[in-house]
Amino acid sequence: MNLNKIDFNLLKVFVTVYQEKSLKRAAERLFVTTPAVSQNIKKLKEALNEELFVLSHRQFVPTPYSDDLYAKVFPLLEGIGLALEETKIFDPSTLQQSFNLDVSPHLQVWLGTSLFKTFHEQSPRSTLVLHTITSSTLTGLCDGSIDAAIHFEAENLPPEIVAIPLIQLEFMIAMRRDHPFKKSEAYIDELLEYSFGHIDLAYLDPNKHSRLEDLLKEAGINIHMAMRTTSVAGLISTIMNTDIIGPCFPPTIETVSQHVRLVRVLDMLDLTTIQLYLFIHQKNLSSPKYKWLTEIISDAVKVDSK
Known part of the structure; x- marks a missing residue:
């Protein structure tokens, strides 16, 4: 594969479609139209001369070629993104993206509102997506489709996932x-x-x-x-x-x-008490964007738990 002929924006679209298994959801994450995503995938397919996805039960299922391509491309794009973040002064107000958090149902009742207020005040053009934590949360944290998770357990984690203690709650x-x-x-x-x-x-x-x-x-x-x-x-x-x-x-x-x-x-x-953790990928520990996200989550938890 000759990367000199490949538009890196096409690879970014490919990674998002691969993670979402849906053109529509990928378009929402990228803040573009579904036809634009479809056209980009078509361009990448033609450039590589390889089939990337097949439609099955209304999902875009990756081919074996895509599995191999994703495994090689995703870490590279993540590394480039982090490198670019670290070379500039971080300002959350300039962001325009979705932040996907999986949260224990115990917390959604009281944490969601105050977390959203701070998030929206500091990054008004971004979107906070709060979903209930599931058995696939760890997979999402590993592949980057989930930015962070908030939960009580901290055992049997994949080596690339870090558990950051937030606060102890009384039982x-x-x-x-x-x-x-x-x-x-x-x-x-x-x-x-x-x-x-x-x-x-x-x-x-x-x-x-x-x-x-x-x-x-x-x-x-x-x-x-x-x-x-x-x-x-x-x-x-x-x-x-x-x-x-x-x-x-x-x-x-x-x-x-x-x-x-x-x-x-x-x-x-x-x-008597139970420890609450924030789970993120270890590659994001030094990212200014994730440091900001960790800080506002930690502050919201501490304020609302008093």
Whole structure:
């Protein structure tokens, strides 16, 4: 392949289409029209004289040639981008791009608004994309389709992903205000007569389970987990309208504190707090753009968790 004949902008479009598997989504990321993306892919195909994608179930599936090309081109483009960033004074107000963050559902209830305010004030022409963290988040962090993730787990990570500690959040039990249990503090045995609800957090590591369940199981204590969900809003609504109780963090409950109260567990020292992390690719650690993103995320978490 003679790179002297290849427009590097075509390679940038190729990388985005490869990651998104969609011309439309690639166009949205690049702030261009879908026909423009299609035309660029056609130009690159003709320049290389190779088939790059095939349409299957409305997705652009890369060919083996594209897999090999992406593996070689993506690191080079990333390196060029970082080098260019480091040679100029970084000003977020000049950016015009999307920032894709995958966030634990526990955090979206309270973190999204303040994070967006700061983000929009400092980079008004950019777009903040907040999605719920999934089992494919680590893959997205590795291939660059996801800029950062915010979550609680920090085990079994790929070597290229770095976990940056943000803050520790207090673990408490949430229940409706007129719940039959009236105390503000409790030993776990006092709560076991009630059914529990739980937010599924096993996104990055499928072997992860509820810390509460694991600790009680180790102690030979049975717990009735009556509800499992990935929806914090769904769990809170159920807590507000039934006798079910569930582990939550104070910032999550703040907006519904007139209906829900928190009970501190006195004898679960291993669950007193849980560490929150920001996950990014190690190649971005020295990038001014990612340093800025890390800073505004860290500030938003610290402000909202007070």
